[in-house]
Amino acid sequence: MTGKRPPQSRGSTAIVGTGYAGLGLAPGWTPLELLAGATERALADAGLTLDDVDGICAGTFYHFWPTLSAAEYLGIRPRWSNADSVGGSSFLAQVLQAALAIDAGLCEVVLIAYGSNARSSRNVNGLIEIPRFEAMYAPPVPLASYALAAARHMHEYGTTRAQLAEVAVAARKWAQLNPDATLREPLRVEDVLAAPTVADPLTRHDCCLISDGGAALIMTSAGRARDLRQPPIFVLGAAAAHWHREISQMPDLTRTAATESGPRAFAVAEVEPSDIDVVQVYDAFSINTILFLEDLGFCKKGEGGQFVANGAIAPGGRLAVNTSGGGLAFVHPGAFGLFCLIEATAQLRRQAGARQVDNAELAVAHGNGGALSHQCTVVLGSAATL
């Protein structure tokens, strides 16, 4: 490397296919079957076949070598693969790495796929790896980790219980516009406030679903993308950062590594947060949305609670956030990162139905892994943004 070449080439790769399978409850289906079902739909969406796929990224809670398991199941022989395992944001990191691999000529068509039967199997053991110096306190993870972050944010910035509730209510209102969403019955702020806490200050309404489901997306070079079935959604920039694994080792519980990944991704994409039309952040818990809106620069640190108040991120609000209903109300099969990317793609393609955001050209998909640990920001744009 000469150091002169930019690390990423803005818009040189694109998302060209997306698919879901078995969202919600899919008893009897294995994680790989769900992954394969989503892959079939994503390829059909793109107008490609498995014969075109020469790169694969995958992750599950159930496979130690997920790309080997998935590629063998699908019967493909990739020449490039990546199973970066950093929690729910793995798939956003894989978009960054797939873009670089395609740019470098290591492969041309990359499948990024996920499958989980977390709900029907009740097996989320792959998520739970409590270290030796913490296990004896029996923290319910990840719930306690996010409760501790929410408590600290309320303490430092005066964020209120009602402001956390606004996040859950906004997610529910978006979910009511999404026919695939799991939770579509009305939810009011007062319902959240009246609910008992599960780990103070969080109630069950502040916590994501546990679902079954598979998801997949297909990426290729911008050149090849132009000949495919769907309008290409270009990867304008992406960046990742991580500062800790366990919540006890997080340098500041109110400030995530998204403060680093966000600005780096925006710089590559040559956009500002104020340019963004649609925001998809990984809302494992209601506090996440507040933290990431702050850390990505949509509002100042400490003002996330006020920012989301009065329906500001609900349909018709000042900023369209988590338009699928998010992990809180749409679906959450153990990891949600791929779903952030797929919803951002749907919005930029103008295929989001009743929840379509007008004139959506620029979107951010932001993934969170672990206990606010790994942060990965991907900026996506329509052809108009190139």
Added chain:
Amino acid sequence: MLQRSRKSGIYLFYPRSFARGVAGEDLEWVEASGKGVVYSATVVRRKSEQGGNYNISIVQLAEGPRMLTRVLGVEPEAVRIDMPVLARVERPSWADSAEPVIMFYPAHRS
């Protein structure tokens, strides 16, 4: 006991063999003050037949590092951020384990 870097004076928790800012041969074990303050706290809600509600806290030790722990001696709801606490090494009442662990108690009753 806590690990400390002789060179930089930095304390480590959890114990490590090598990390940024310290070299392996640079680390020594020193007596910890046992003092800390609650950095954040939650009440984990459990039915009484499952053992009842309990506290999970992150305590910032006077020496600098933070650790996950439980604050005992008061109702879980009474544990507050910034509350000064003192460490005790005890066998946990909630586990069958014979291993004693580090717990914290409020430093003064108010």
